[in-house]
Amino acid sequence: MTNRNGLHARPCALLDRALQPFNCTVQVVHDDASADAHSLFGLMSLAAGYQSELTFIITGHNAAKAMAAVARLFETNFEEAYPPQESRQSNHDDHAKPSANSKHNHENNA
8 A cells, every 4th residue: 555644545545446447346354354446434444544455356256457446546546536736735725725715605604
């Protein structure tokens, strides 16, 4: 696992979403535990931290395509699971300092 945060909620959700189009079964193995790749809680219960070794067992009609999708996630370090830094900062700023217009709009919508 090359993601410094390990296999937590966002990467697990991204893995599940990447595998949705494929008609196959995917098991993820870490140490002596395994989980269905479509089970977010199962994946998180593997407690796969940074530099953990994961094994994917994929069976079914689209196994090769599913493995390619998994490989792409690891090659990109699950970057799709994390919004760009600028977006997070601007969203934080928007919430921290509401403008007079946003306050006015909020009051009108209430």
